[in-house]
Amino acid sequence: MTAVQVTGVTKTFTTKAGLVTALDDVDLTVEKGEFVSLIGPSGCGKSTLLRLIADLDTPTSGVIEVFGKSARQARLDQDYGIAFQTAGLLPWRSVAANIELPLQLHGVDRVGRRQRVAQLIELVGLGDFARSFPEQLSGGMQQRVAIARSLAERPELLLMDEPFGALDEMTRERMQSELVRISAETGAAVIFVTHSIPEAVFLSDRVVVMSPRPGRIRKVIDVKLGDARGEGLREESAFFASVTEVREALHGAPATGTARGVDTR
Amino acid sequence: MILRRVLPPVALGVLALLGWELLVQFAKIQPYLLPAPSAIGKQLALVLPGLWAATLATGSNALIGLIAGSILAIALALVASRLRFVDQLIAPVVAAIAVVPIVALAPVLTNMFGATSETPRRVIVGVVVFVPVFVNTLRGLRQVLPVHRDLMRAYAASNWQLTRTVTIPGALPYIFTGLNIASSLAVISAVVAEYFGGLQNGLGSRITSAASNSAYPRAWAYVFGAILLGLVFYAATLALERLASRRR
Ligand SMILES: Nc1ncnc2c1ncn2[C@@H]1O[C@H](COP(=O)(O)OP(=O)(O)OP(=O)(O)O)[C@@H](O)[C@H]1O
Numbered sequence A: 001m002t003a004v005q006v007t008g009v010t011k012t013f014t015t016k017a018g019l020v021t022a023l024d025d026v027d028l029t030v031e032k033g034e035f036v037s038l039i040g041p042s043g044c045g046k047s048t049l050l051r052l053i054a055d056l057d058t059p060t061s062g063v064i065e066v067f068g069k070s071a072r073q074a075r076l077d078q079d080y081g082i083a084f085q086t087a088g089l090l091p092w093r094s095v096a097a098n099i100e101l102p103l104q105l106h107g108v109d110r111v112g113r114r115q116r117v118a119q120l121i122e123l124v125g126l127g128d129f130a131r132s133f134p135e136q137l138s139g140g141m142q143q144r145v146a147i148a149r150s151l152a153e154r155p156e157l158l159l160m161d162e163p164f165g166a167l168d169e170m171t172r173e174r175m176q177s178e179l180v181r182i183s184a185e186t187g188a189a190v191i192f193v194t195h196s197i198p199e200a201v202f203l204s205d206r207v208v209v210m211s212p213r214p215g216r217i218r219k220v221i222d223v224k225l226g227d228a229r230g231e232g233l234r235e236e237s238a239f240f241a242s243v244t245e246v247r248e249a250l251h252g253a254p255a256t257g258t259a260r261g262v263d264t265r
Numbered sequence B: 001m002i003l004r005r006v007l008p009p010v011a012l013g014v015l016a017l018l019g020w021e022l023l024v025q026f027a028k029i030q031p032y033l034l035p036a037p038s039a040i041g042k043q044l045a046l047v048l049p050g051l052w053a054a055t056l057a058t059g060s061n062a063l064i065g066l067i068a069g070s071i072l073a074i075a076l077a078l079v080a081s082r083l084r085f086v087d088q089l090i091a092p093v094v095a096a097i098a099v100v101p102i103v104a105l106a107p108v109l110t111n112m113f114g115a116t117s118e119t120p121r122r123v124i125v126g127v128v129v130f131v132p133v134f135v136n137t138l139r140g141l142r143q144v145l146p147v148h149r150d151l152m153r154a155y156a157a158s159n160w161q162l163t164r165t166v167t168i169p170g171a172l173p174y175i176f177t178g179l180n181i182a183s184s185l186a187v188i189s190a191v192v193a194e195y196f197g198g199l200q201n202g203l204g205s206r207i208t209s210a211a212s213n214s215a216y217p218r219a220w221a222y223v224f225g226a227i228l229l230g231l232v233f234y235a236a237t238l239a240l241e242r243l244a245s246r247r248r
């Protein structure tokens, strides 16, 4: 069964400068439990596509289905968890209270909330900061709180917009491994926006390469690295082969340089 | 810590009083211009029971007006922040209220409600307080960040949940800015409202009657009461703000 089905979706914004086509006739299918990354230069519509799937905005034309329902119904049914490009924490709430927010809104009782929050705080390695406030945390730590919050209700679908952008390399690799583990354990489908090619390859079953003006899907690359994504994977030749394939797709041809806005680390 | 924060202003106050006393004594300033603090202090002791009663009368008018006006202002700001047409409807009214002078309103209201009623004074306080609370609250309610709006939409949160968990906590600092201004204004306008006739039980009426009897130190003793009352109101809203920002 499919988690997300995007069919012929176009999204235009009317601005003072004129009409901006953020997405042009985009088709994308994400199966249940599948991990799909979106990569592409800045402004190619990655965030826009994610927002449409989350029903935070509506397509100009085309259809989006989430678990066989309309995107709106899926949102109302709370079928997905989301982490935004900016952490978006509530500054007057402590770390624990921020993670607790979705549980509180959806009527989980106090004991259940406390247990779940404790698990999630451990998961993102912020055990000592439960009572801290967002302004007392670094950008990377705030991102981890936002990730914990998106996982709070064990969603079947995770929408993540550059969630690891503000993390240092070590935390980033640890969070990547955690995310692979979580998605494998819970069987959740993940749509993951990133600017890092190795990150996309390491995490994904498929990498969707997009191009800007107008935002289109240029190529979808199958990454066949098997399910055991240990740390050793980063050293394997299959890994590098996929990295090269994604890089070439980004440039539109075998390339020597780097696409603007894309991090090739 | 507390000592270091309290000591300097207290020392400054004592010094100022001392300077004032010396100035009046040595420059031989007439009491109708400026009585000496010692003379005011003597009067203060004499009129203390009356001062207490007058402060209570004016204080309760200020408090009732402040609470009623603020509740109305916050409620209307909540509605205006949600409904565009209400906002457009209220904006000119608020602008009109903002420029109504107490001097114009007080005699009219005193005639309307009769000279034995406290109501006109409370209404005046309410009107004066309304504007800063409304304007600041509305500004605060409009501060919701797009990402927070998106987040609450993603959670399929109801309008009330959005208001309760995001909009109001975010607006609290603004609301308290309004209330801080309003609390001082409430005391001032409660005192001034009494200058225009009606009951003779409050600080304002005592000040005018003392002044018209040339009892200047007594008038100043009541002024002193008004200052204390204003400080109490201001401190109370500050304390409330502390409490609220810890609880949100
Ligand atoms: N609300 C909006 N109003 C007008 N234009 C918009 C809006 N949102 C996005 N756009 C435009 O749509 C295009 C795609 O934006 P989007 O945010 O999806 O890019 P992105 O791929 O996420 O970029 P980045 O990697 O920098 O986050 C951009 O040209 C942007 O200017």
Ligand SMILES: [Mg+2]
Residues within 6 Å of the ligand: A046, A047, A048, A085, A161
């Ligand atoms: Mg983006």
